[in-house]
Amino acid sequence: MSSFLFQALNGLSAASGLFFVAAGLSLIFGVTRIVNIAHGSLYMVGTYIAYSFATVVGGMLGFWGGIIATAIIVGIIGAVIEVLLLRRIYRAPELFQLLATFALVLVINDATLWLWGPEDLLGPRAPGLRGAVEVLGRQLPTYDLFLIFIGPAVLIVLHFALARTRFGRLVRAATQDREMVSALGVNQAVLFTAVFALGSFLSGLGGALQVAREPANLAMDLTVIGDAFVVVVVGGMGSITGAYLAAVLIAEVKALCIAIGVVDFGGFSVNFSKMTLVAEFLVMAVVLIARPYGLLGREQGAVRSVAEPEEPIRPATRGLKLAGVTVLAVLIYMPLIAQDSPYVLVLGVDVLIAVLFAASLHFIMGPGGMHSFGHAAYFGLGAYGTALLVKWLAAPMLLGLAAAPLLALLGALLFGWFAVRLSGVYLAMLTLAFAQIVWAAVFQWEGLTGGSNGVVGVWPTAPFDTRETFYLLTLALAVIGVLLLRRFLFAPFGYAMRAGRDSPLRAEAIGIDVKRVHWLAFAIAGAVCGVGGGIFAFAKGSISPETIGVGRSIDGLVMVLLGGIQTLTGPIVGASVYATLQDTIMRQTEFWRAMLGGIILLLVLAFPSGIVGALAKFAPRRKDQP
Amino acid sequence: MSDLSIRSLSKAFGGVRAVNEVSFEVKRGEFLAMIGPNGAGKSTCFNMINGQLAPDSGSIWFEEKNLTGLVPRDIWRLGVGRTFQVTATFGSMTVAENVQMALISHAGETFRLWKPAASRHRERALDLLHQVGMHEAADRPSRELAYGDVKRIELAIALANDPRLLLMDEPTAGMAPRERNDLIALVKRLVVERGISVLFTEHSMDVVFAFADRIIVLARGKLIADGNAKSIRDNPQVREVYFGTGKTFARAGAAT
Numbered sequence: 001m002s003s004f005l006f007q008a009l010n011g012l013s014a015a016s017g018l019f020f021v022a023a024g025l026s027l028i029f030g031v032t033r034i035v036n037i038a039h040g041s042l043y044m045v046g047t048y049i050a051y052s053f054a055t056v057v058g059g060m061l062g063f064w065g066g067i068i069a070t071a072i073i074v075g076i077i078g079a080v081i082e083v084l085l086l087r088r089i090y091r092a093p094e095l096f097q098l099l100a101t102f103a104l105v106l107v108i109n110d111a112t113l114w115l116w117g118p119e120d121l122l123g124p125r126a127p128g129l130r131g132a133v134e135v136l137g138r139q140l141p142t143y144d145l146f147l148i149f150i151g152p153a154v155l156i157v158l159h160f161a162l163a164r165t166r167f168g169r170l171v172r173a174a175t176q177d178r179e180m181v182s183a184l185g186v187n188q189a190v191l192f193t194a195v196f197a198l199g200s201f202l203s204g205l206g207g208a209l210q211v212a213r214e215p216a217n218l219a220m221d222l223t224v225i226g227d228a229f230v231v232v233v234v235g236g237m238g239s240i241t242g243a244y245l246a247a248v249l250i251a252e253v254k255a256l257c258i259a260i261g262v263v264d265f266g267g268f269s270v271n272f273s274k275m276t277l278v279a280e281f282l283v284m285a286v287v288l289i290a291r292p293y294g295l296l297g298r299e300q301g302a303v304r305s306v307a308e309p310e311e312p313i314r315p316a317t318r319g320l321k322l323a324g325v326t327v328l329a330v331l332i333y334m335p336l337i338a339q340d341s342p343y344v345l346v347l348g349v350d351v352l353i354a355v356l357f358a359a360s361l362h363f364i365m366g367p368g369g370m371h372s373f374g375h376a377a378y379f380g381l382g383a384y385g386t387a388l389l390v391k392w393l394a395a396p397m398l399l400g401l402a403a404a405p406l407l408a409l410l411g412a413l414l415f416g417w418f419a420v421r422l423s424g425v426y427l428a429m430l431t432l433a434f435a436q437i438v439w440a441a442v443f444q445w446e447g448l449t450g451g452s453n454g455v456v457g458v459w460p461t462a463p464f465d466t467r468e469t470f471y472l473l474t475l476a477l478a479v480i481g482v483l484l485l486r487r488f489l490f491a492p493f494g495y496a497m498r499a500g501r502d503s504p505l506r507a508e509a510i511g512i513d514v515k516r517v518h519w520l521a522f523a524i525a526g527a528v529c530g531v532g533g534g535i536f537a538f539a540k541g542s543i544s545p546e547t548i549g550v551g552r553s554i555d556g557l558v559m560v561l562l563g564g565i566q567t568l569t570g571p572i573v574g575a576s577v578y579a580t581l582q583d584t585i586m587r588q589t590e591f592w593r594a595m596l597g598g599i600i601l602l603l604v605l606a607f608p609s610g611i612v613g614a615l616a617k618f619a620p621r622r623k624d625q626p
Numbered sequence: 627m628s629d630l631s632i633r634s635l636s637k638a639f640g641g642v643r644a645v646n647e648v649s650f651e652v653k654r655g656e657f658l659a660m661i662g663p664n665g666a667g668k669s670t671c672f673n674m675i676n677g678q679l680a681p682d683s684g685s686i687w688f689e690e691k692n693l694t695g696l697v698p699r700d701i702w703r704l705g706v707g708r709t710f711q712v713t714a715t716f717g718s719m720t721v722a723e724n725v726q727m728a729l730i731s732h733a734g735e736t737f738r739l740w741k742p743a744a745s746r747h748r749e750r751a752l753d754l755l756h757q758v759g760m761h762e763a764a765d766r767p768s769r770e771l772a773y774g775d776v777k778r779i780e781l782a783i784a785l786a787n788d789p790r791l792l793l794m795d796e797p798t799a800g801m802a803p804r805e806r807n808d809l810i811a812l813v814k815r816l817v818v819e820r821g822i823s824v825l826f827t828e829h830s831m832d833v834v835f836a837f838a839d840r841i842i843v844l845a846r847g848k849l850i851a852d853g854n855a856k857s858i859r860d861n862p863q864v865r866e867v868y869f870g871t872g873k874t875f876a877r878a879g880a881a882t
Contacts, residue, residue, distance in 0.1 A: 310718040312767050315744070488739050492730045495743040499716050499727050506714035509676070510728040510783065511699045512736055520737070 002136040004259045009135060011255030012248065013144040016151030017213075019247040020206025021224055022231035023158065023240050024199035030175035030238030031195045034086060034097045035425060037554075038104035040225030042200050045108060046074050046207025047216040048116050051123045054211060060127045063212075071205035078200020082193045088605060090192075095371065099561045100604045102554055105221055106597030113218060114591065123211035143212055150209070154202075155244045162240065171195060175238045222550060226436065230284045233429040236297020245295055253279050277440035281433040285418065288430050292422050310566045315490065320569070331475055335468040345471045349539050351579040352478040356532035357552075358559040358575035359482050360525040365557075366565045367489055368521045369501030370419065373428040374435025375556045377415065378408040378526035380548030382533025384442060387455040387543045397461045401534045408530020409523055411438070416522030420515050435553055443545040454544025458537045474535050481528045486568060488524065497521050555582075562603060564610020573612050629654045629791055629823040630675070635684035637670055644670040646847035647684070652791070652823050657814060659838035660827045663867055666844040668827045669711070672795050675825070676708050677701045688791060707789030709780045711796045717769035721760060721779055724768050725751035728786035754782040757816060774805045781813065785820075792817060794826035798833060806830055810837050835859070843867070 025039045053066025081104065089097050129146055132139040162168035170191055174181045182188045207220075231250055235242030257279050260272040293299055316324070330337070331348070338344035361375045385407030389395040395403070415434040422430055442449045449455065464470045488494050499507040500514035507514050537543045555578065563574025581599065586592045607614040630652040637645045645667040652658045662668050673679040675686055677698040686693040693701055702708070715724050729747035730736060755761040758778040763771060768779060777797065784792060797813065798806035810833050817824050828834050834841060835855045843851040843858060845867040851858055858864055 312718055312720045312723065315742070490742045490744065491740055492735045492738045492743045492746065495719070495723065495727055495730065496736045498718050502716040502718055503714040505710070506716065506783075508698045509702060509708055509710075509714075510786070511702045511731040512727075513699060517736065 002138075004256070006136050006138050006140070007255040007259035008252060009140060009148065010144065011251040012151075013147040014254070015244075015247040015251035016147045016154075017206045017210055018227055018231050018251060019151050019244050020154065020209070021203045022228045022235065022243040022247055023154075024202035024206075025228050026232045026235070026238055026240065026243050027171065027195055027202075028199040029232070029425075031171055031178065032086070032090065032192050033094070033178070034090075034101065035094075035428075036199070037098060037101040037225055038081070038108060038221075039199070039203055039228060040223070041105050041108035041112075041221040042074050042078060042203040043207035043224045043228075044216070044218070044220040045077065045112060046070050046204035047123075047210050047220065048112055048121070048207075049073055049204075050208035050211040051121050051216050052116075054123045058124075063124065063127050067205070067208040067211070070208040071201050074204025074207070075197045075201030078203075079193050079197040081200075082196035085601070086196070087189065087192070092604070093565075095365075095557070095561055095565065096604055099558060099600060102558065103597040103600035103604065105225075106593040106600070109218060109221055110591045110594035110597070116216070118218065120215035120217040122215035126212045147209065147213075151244065151247070154205075155240065158240050167194065226432075226550060227280070229429055229432065230280060232294075233426060234284050234287045234294055236294030237425065238298075239294070239296040242294055242296030249295075250280055250283060253283050271444075274444045275440075278437055278444065281436045281440065284433045285430060285437070288422060288426060288433075289418055292426060294426075313489065313568065328479065332472070335471060342467060345467050347580065347583050348471055349474045349535070350583055351576050352474045353532045353536050353539065354555075354559060354575040354579035355572050356478050356481050356535075357529055357556050358563070358571040358578075359485055360528040360532070361556045362560045362563075362565065362568075362571035363485050363489070363525045363528070364518075364521055365560055366568075366571075367494055367497045367501065368518055368525075369423075370431075370518060370522065371424075371428045372419075372431040372525075372553075373557070374415075374431035374433070374553050375525075375529060376548050376550070376552035377431075377435035377438040378412050378529040379533040379536070379552060380435075380438050380442065381411040381526075382408040382530025383537040383543045383548060384449060384455070384533075385530070386534040387458045387537045388448065390458050390537075391455050397464060397538065400458075401531070401538070404534025404537075405527040405530040408533065409527040412523045412526020413519075416519050416526070420518040420522060432550070432553070435550070439545055439549055442548065449545075452545060454542055454547075455537075456542040458543065459541050460538045464538075470539070474539070477531055477535060481531055482572065485524075485528060489568065493517065493520070558600065562600070562610060564613035564616075567610070567612040567616060570610050570612040574610065577611065629656070629689060630825065631687040632671075632675070633685045633687070635671065635674060635686065636682050637667075637674060637679060638682055643847050645674070645681075645844075648844065648847070648849045649684075650842050650849060650852065652825050655818075655821050655823055657817065657824050657837060657839045658826070659834045659841045660825060660844060661829075661831075661834055661841060662844035665846075666867075667847040668844055669795060671844065672793060672827060676706070676793050702787060705787065705790045706793060707784035707787060707791070708793040709777070709784050709795065709797055711799055713773065713776045713780055715768040715776055715779060715783070717767070719768060720765050721768050721771070722748065722751045722755065722764040724779060725754050725782050725786055728783045732787040751782075751786075754785055755779075757785075758782045758812065774801050774809070777801065777809060778812070781809075781816075785816065788820075789822060792822050792824045792826075794824065796827050796829065798828065798830060803830070803832070806833055807836070 021039060021043045025036060028034060028036050028039070049070040050066050053069060054063045056062065057066060085100060085104070086097070089100055126143045129142040132141045133145060162172060170181065170186060174191060178188070227250070231243055231246045234249065235246030254276040257276045258273045262271045287295065334348060335345060357375065357379060361372060364370045364372055382404035385403040386400040389403045390397070390400040415431070419427055419430050419434070443452060459465070460470050464473050496507070496512050496517045499512055500517055504514050559574040559578045560571045561574070562578055563570030563572065581596065585595050589595060632648060632650050635645055635648045636643065648671060660668055660671070670679065674681045675693070677693070677696050677700070680695060688704060688706060691704060693704070716727060719727065723744065726743065726747050729750055730743060733747065735746065752761055752764055755764055758781050760775060760778050760782065763775065768776065771779070794813070798809055801809065813824070814837050838855065840854055841858045842849060843864050850867065851861045851864050853861070
C-alpha cells in the first residue's frame, strides 16, 4: 500500500512539469486558435538553457536565478516567433499553422543540436534542495516535494491573473470570441504576442525546472508535446484548471501502472509498468468519448472560417489525363531508364509508399474534413499485419500483403467509429491517441512483435525479389490505390463525404447519414494506407515501432498540405516532393531537419494553398460550360 | 384530412418554456403560416417538427406516423422537405450537383462507390432548377450565388424527394420586398401544382396575409390565435402582442 502512495507522490511531482507546458499550450490555443506543435521544443530549449546557467554560472544564483532567467528568455523567444512567423499566418487555414509550427520543431531541434551537441546533459542537483525527506519509509527527494507544491502555486497565480486583471479578462474574452474582442477596439497583435510570450514563459519554466530531475535530450520536444496534447485535450482546451486536473490524472494513472508492476493472470503475466503509454492514451480516449470537449472544456467558440472555399471538383481535363499517362509511362520504364543508378528505384519505392500514405490521408482530410493526426496507425497495422503473418505463419508474400489492408481496415473501423463523433482539434487529438495506442501496443508487446527491435527478415520472394520487379509491384499497387480513391471521390459516396463536410445540417436534412459516410471513408482510407504499410515492410525487410510513430503521421500531414489540400492531385505531388527531399537532403547534411523546416516555412509563407493550389492559380481558369 | 398533427408540444430551456402545450394541424394541400414576435417559440417549434430538437412532451404525427424522436434524415425519408432560415448549401459543389446530391440520397444511392455522381439524375436536377428559374446557373459553384438565388436552390433541393409536406423556416429572411413576393409566389405555385402542404414561419406580414391559407399565431410559447387573414387581423390578442395595448406610455403621459 505504501508503495502505491509513494508512487502517487511521484506522480504529483511529474504532474507539475506537465501542467506548465500544457497550460501554456492551452492559453495560446484559446486565444490564437493555433495548435503550437513547437511548444514542446520551447520546453526542451528551457531545459538546455537552464543547464547552461546551472553549469556555467553555477551555484545558487546559476541554478535558481537561471531558472527564472530561462523562463524569461524562452518567453522572449516565443514573442519573436509570434511576431516574425505566426502573425503572418493567422488568416491561413488552421492546418497551415500546424505545418508552420511543425517546421519550427525541426528548426529548433537542429539549432539545439548545433548549440549543445547530441549528448544528454544532466544538470546539477538543486542547491538548497539536495536532500531527501523520508516519506512512508522511503526517500523522497526534497526537490520533488518542491515540484509538487509549485504546480498548484502557479495554478493559483494564473487563475487569479486571468480572473482579476485586465489582461486576464482580455484573454478570456478572446478565447470566447476573438472577432468580437477586436471589434471592441482591442489591439489583437499586442494581445496575441503577449499571450504567446506568456505561454512560452510557462513552457520554458516547466523545462527549466526539470533540469535537476532528468537529462536534457533532443527527443524531449516530441515526447513532451505528445503528453501536453493529451493533457490539454483531457482537461479541455483553454481551461487552465482543467489542464492541472488532467495533468494530475495522467501522471497518477502512469504512476499507478508503475506501482502495480508485473501481475500474473493465471500464468499469463502482464507488466503494467510497461503499459504507461497505452494507459495514458486510453485515459484520453475514454475522456473524449464521455466528454467530447474534455473535463472542464466547453464547446469551442465559433471560428469564422477564413479558409478559401473549395472549387467544385471536375473530371480530369485532357491535359491532366495526358500528363498522368506520360508520368505513368515514365514510371513504368524507370527500371530501364535508371539502370546505372539503382538507387533511383529504391527512392521510387519510398515515394510510391508516401503517395499511398498521403493520398489516403487526403481522402479523409480534404473531402472528408477530418483532420487525422494518427494516420500512421493504419500504416503500422498494415506493416505489422504483413510482417507477423510472414514471420509466424510463414505466409507467402502476396498473402502477407493481402493481410495489410484487412488488418488496417479493422483498426480503422474500430477507431473511426469513435473518431467520427468528434470534430476539429479534438478529432485530431483522438486520432493521435489511437495511433499512440497502436504504437505502444507494438512497442510493449515484445513476445509477439519483438518490441523495440521490431520484426526482421521480411523479404520479398520470387518473382518480386529483384529491385526492378518489386518496384513495378509497388507502382501497380500505388496506381490502383490512387485511382480507386479518385473513383470513390467522383462517385455518390465521395459527394456525400463533401456534403457532410460542407454542411452537416443540410446533409442530414436530405437524408444523408453523415457519421456513417465519414466512418466508411475513414475505413477506406485506413485500408489503402495499410497497403502502403505492407509494401513498406517488404521494402525494408523489417518493421520497427519507430517507423510507425508520431513522426510518420506528421510527415503525412506535411505531404498533404505541401501539395495542397483542396486539389486531388495535391497529395501526390506533395508526397513525391517531400519523400524526395527527405531522401536527398537527409543524405547531404547533418542538419537536415533544419533545412526541411526552412523549406516548409518558405512554402507556407509563399504558397499558402500548396504547390498544386499555387500552380492552379497561375493556370488560366476554366470557363464554365455554356 | 390532416397531414401534420401537432399535439400538446412542449419544450423548456432551463426555466423558459419556449413552447408550451402547442397543438395545431396542417391540412392536406394547405399553405399554413406560423407567425409571432421574436422569442415566440416559432423556431423551437420548427426544430422539433424537423427532428433537430427532441420535445419534452407532446407528439408530432405525419400521415398517421409518429415523428416524435426521429432524427432529421428519417423525417426527410418519410416525405418531409425543408429549407433553412440561414441558407445551407454545399459550397464545394455546383448548383446542379447540390440538387443531384439530394436526388442521389432520395434514390438510396449514397453509398455507391463506382459510377460517377455527376451523371446521375442530372436531367431531373436541371428540370427542378428550371422550375425555380435557376437552370442557367446550373454549373456555377453554389457559393458564388446571390442570397436570393441560393434560396431558390434550397427550394429545388427541398423538392427533390417529392415531399408531401414542406417546412420552411423564414424562407424570405434577408431578402428585398420584391424578391420576397416573387419567391413566395413561386413556392405557392409549385406546391399547389403538386398538392404539397406547407408550414412556414415568416416575419413579413405582407407575404403572410397575401399568400397564407390560414395563419396561426404564437406568443411566449403559446398558441394564441388560429384563423384566416381577416380574423387574425381583427384579433385583439394578436394586436396586443404585436403592437402592445397602447397603454404602456399612457400612464407615463398622465404623470407628467
